[in-house]
Amino acid sequence: MSTESLGATSKKEPIIAYDEPLKEFQDILEEALSVLNYPPHVYELLKRPMRFLEVSIPVKMDNGETKIFQGFRAQHNDAPGPTKGGIRFHPDVTSDEVKALAGWMSLKCGITGLPYGGAKGGIICDPRHMSMDELEKLSRGYVRAVSQLVGPTKDIPAPDMYTNSQVMAWMLDEYDHIREFDSPGFITGKPVALGGSAGRETATSKGVLYTLQTVSEKENIPVEGMRIIIQGFGNVGSYLAQYLYELGAKVVGISDVLGGLYDENGLDIPYLLENRDSFGIVTNRFQNSISNQELLEKECDVLIPAAISSVIHKDNATRLNCRIVIEAANGPTTKEALRILEDRNISVVPDILANSGGVIVSYFEWCQNNQGYYWTANMVDERLKEKMAESFEKVASTAKRFNVNMKLAAYIEGVQKLAETCRLRGWIKF
Ligand SMILES: NC(=O)C1=CN([C@@H]2O[C@H](COP(=O)(O)OP(=O)(O)OC[C@H]3O[C@@H](n4cnc5c(N)ncnc54)[C@H](O)[C@@H]3O)[C@@H](O)[C@H]2O)C=CC1
C-alpha cells in the first residue's frame, strides 16, 4: 500500500477490549506466589492497592459550563520506597484498570531493581476533544485533588496514555504552588527545561527496542528485514517505528485509535511520522486503512501492541500470524490468550519487562532532580541499555530455573523484592 495521503477521514470503530486487567494481574500474581511457596496472606496483601483515592475534578469548560471529571490514584505498595507510576487520560480508563496498572508498576520496579513501589493514576476524559485550556485546568485540578497523597518522597507521577511533558509541567507548577517551594522530583517526564531528563521522552520505546534486539540475538532473527507490526502510534509506538525503520526492519503495519495500515513491503515510516497528530493519529489520512482487529492478525515476525490493554484475547489469539509478541503496552494480552499463544509456540515478552524503559529513565530523572546534577543523553542511554539487559537476563534465568514462561517468570522476579521489603518491615511473615 502506498502511504500517500488521500486526505480521507475514515472513522474505524475502536477495537473491543476484553477488559479484566485487575483479574489478570491477580491470577498471575497468585500463581507466582504459589511457585515461591509464600503463605496466602502475602497474596491477600498484594492483590489490591494499599491505598486508592477517587476524586471529582470540576472544570469550567470553554463554553462556560462546569463539567465534573472522575479521577483515580492507586498506590499499590510503598514498602520498597515511594510509589511511582504514570497518569492516564482516557475515556475508557476504569478504577480496576488503574489498580491493575499500579500492581504492574510494583512488579516492574521489582524486576528492574528500582527503589519504588508501584502506583498509577487516571482521569476519565477524552483529551482529543478538549482544548489546551481545559486540559490545563483538568491537570491542575487533579493535582489539587491528590496533593495530600503525592510528593517527591511519597508518590511520583509520570506520563502515560494521552499525557505528555506539557501535562507534567502544569502538574509540577500546581504542586509547587501548593507546597510553596520548587520540587522538580515530584513528577517525571517533564520538559528538560524544568528538570526533565534527557532521553525520557524516548525511553520506553528505546527499552522496547533493546528488548527486541536481545530477542533477535537469542532467536537468531536479524532486525534488518524483520517484519514488524506495531499497534499504537503515540509516544511508544511512533519512536519505536522510527528506530526500527532506521535499523532496516520492515515495519509492515501500524495503527492508531481509528484504524490500521498494512503493507507487506513495508510502510513509509518517515512520512507517517511527519503526518501524525499530537494524539498519535495518522490513519484517518488514508482511504485504504483497516481495523485494529484486522491488523493484529496480519502476517509478521514480531507483533508489538503499544496502545491499550486486553487487545490479544481468546478470540483472536488463535489467528495471530506472528512468531513473537513483545508487549509494549501495559496488559495487552489476556491470560487465556497467553495460554493459546504458548500452545502455538508464539513467545510473549511481558510488558513489565519490555516497557520498563520508561520508569527506568524516570528513576534517572528523579535521581538527577535529587542531586541537582544533570546527565548527558549518552549517560542516560548507556545506563538504560545496561538495566534493560540485566532485567532481561534475570527474567530469562528465572524462567529457566522454574521452567515457566516469561510472563510468569517476570511476576516471580518482580514480586520477590516487594514481598521481602514487606517482610522486613514486619507487615507479613514467611
Ligand atoms: N509513555 C510511557 O512512557 C509508557 C507507556 N506505556 C504504555 O504504552 C501504551 C501506549 O502509551 P503511549 O504511547 O504513551 O500513549 P500515547 O497516548 O502517546 O499513544 C497512544 C496510541 O494508542 C492509540 N490508541 C488509543 N486508544 C486506542 C484503541 N482503543 N485502540 C487502538 N489504539 C488506540 C492512539 O491513537 C495512539 O496512537 C500504553 O499501554 C501505556 O500504558 C508503558 C510504559 C511507559
Ligand SMILES: O=C(O)CCC(=O)C(=O)O
Ligand atoms: O515513568 C514512570 O514513572 C511510569 C511509567 C508508566 O506509567 C509505566 O511504566 O506504565
